[in-house]
Amino acid sequence: xxxxxxxxxxxxxxxxxxxxxxxxxxxxxxxxxxxxxxxxxxxxxxxxxxxxxxxxxxxxxxxxxxxxxxxxxxxxxxxxxxxxxxxxxxxxxxxxxxxxxxxxxxxxxxxxxxxxxxxxxxxxxxxxxxxxxxxxxxxxxxxxxxxxxxxxxxxxxxxxxxxxxxxxxxxxxxxxxxxxxxxxxxxxxxxxxxxxxxxxxxxxxxxxxxxxxxxxxxxxxxxxxxxxxxxxxxxxxxxxxxxxxxxxxxxxxxxxxxxxxxxxxxxxxxxxxxxxxxxxxxxxxxxxxxxxxxxxxxxxxxxxxxxxxxxxxxxxxxxxxxxxxxxxxxxxx
Ligand code: DOR
Ligand code: ZN
Numbered sequence: 001x002x003x004x005x006x007x008x009x010x011x012x013x014x015x016x017x018x019x020x021x022x023x024x025x026x027x028x029x030x031x032x033x034x035x036x037x038x039x040x041x042x043x044x045x046x047x048x049x050x051x052x053x054x055x056x057x058x059x060x061x062x063x064x065x066x067x068x069x070x071x072x073x074x075x076x077x078x079x080x081x082x083x084x085x086x087x088x089x090x091x092x093x094x095x096x097x098x099x100x101x102x103x104x105x106x107x108x109x110x111x112x113x114x115x116x117x118x119x120x121x122x123x124x125x126x127x128x129x130x131x132x133x134x135x136x137x138x139x140x141x142x143x144x145x146x147x148x149x150x151x152x153x154x155x156x157x158x159x160x161x162x163x164x165x166x167x168x169x170x171x172x173x174x175x176x177x178x179x180x181x182x183x184x185x186x187x188x189x190x191x192x193x194x195x196x197x198x199x200x201x202x203x204x205x206x207x208x209x210x211x212x213x214x215x216x217x218x219x220x221x222x223x224x225x226x227x228x229x230x231x232x233x234x235x236x237x238x239x240x241x242x243x244x245x246x247x248x249x250x251x252x253x254x255x256x257x258x259x260x261x262x263x264x265x266x267x268x269x270x271x272x273x274x275x276x277x278x279x280x281x282x283x284x285x286x287x288x289x290x291x292x293x294x295x296x297x298x299x300x301x302x303x304x305x306x307x308x309x310x311x312x313x314x315x316x317x318x319x320x321x322x323x324x325x326x327x328x329x330x331x332x333x
Contacts, residue, residue, distance in 0.1 A: 013238025023062030024316025049089035080117035187238030236289035243318035
């Protein structure tokens with residue numbers, strides 16, 4: 001049987017939620033990933049050292065073997081003094097959500113000009129600014145492209161600030177990245193590499209693929225695959241796996257988020273194999289992100305076997321992407 005053994009991956013963009021289901025999601029993540037950068041858009045959000053430390057402890061207690069890398073959410077009225085405090089408490093990123101851009105982002109930032117002192121402090125501390133790059137007032141398919149103008153201004157105004165544009169979804173963002181300095185990087189998800197609007201709603205609507213930014217056209221998907229599978233030096237993996245309870249996804253007001261942790265590595269192995277790039281998978285999921293964040297590479301390994309398995313219907317009350325379908329690569333237990 002064909003197998004693939006790689007250095008154990010990291011997920012540099014993950015939603016674990018809080019409360020009783022969090023442990024299920026964290027343990028699921030631990031099967032594939034050694035470390036995960038956990039997003040702060042919980043309710044209430046992660047915004048202070050005590051809350052962040054408690055959240056990290058809760059995650060690592062629930063999922064032994066998973067190291068939680070922590071994030072805090074930028075709020076419009078946040079004092080700049082919080083930045084060195086969060087850094088000292090171990091925060092890896094400050095996350096900028098444009099107000100209203102996605103799940104639990106109503107309290108986000110309407111313009112980066114609202115938080116000049118915070119951004120200055122982040123630049124001084126070398127703290128990474130992670131951005132959900134969508135302009136929520138624009139038409140849904142233009143939101144990411146439209147945000148690039150603001151991003152250009154942030155890069156200009158804070159020339160030393162390390163930045164990650166999260167979950168790239170279109171060609172224009174890839175092109176944009178080419179024109180930015182080396183300290184600007186991008187993450188790419190599994191779902192934006194594999195699916196398009198036609199998968200989301202070309203037949204019957206698939207709420208489990210509804211996420212922000214929405215999956216785009218085939219040209220966009222193709223450009224992302226070409227970039228990632230050719231070993232683009234500035235792109236690394238962040239799943240943006242975002243579980244929502246089944247009842248809420250299969251309802252009249254489906255929240256944005258695709259729960260991909262259980263299928264991420266099997267799907268990526270299949271994709272990289274098809275692209276004749278299996279030898280590049282490890283760099284994408286296990287090396288480039290760690291290098292950017294200045295973290296040591298993981299020592300453990302992960303083995304995938306080419307053996308069919310069926311994706312479970314429900315994990316922690318949430319429906320994984322492709323539930324009930326058979327995938328060709330499986331995580332070896
Ligand atoms: O689809 C998404 N879901 N995109 C995000 O940016 C947030 C996430 C969530 O928290 O559900
Ligand atoms: Zn996210």
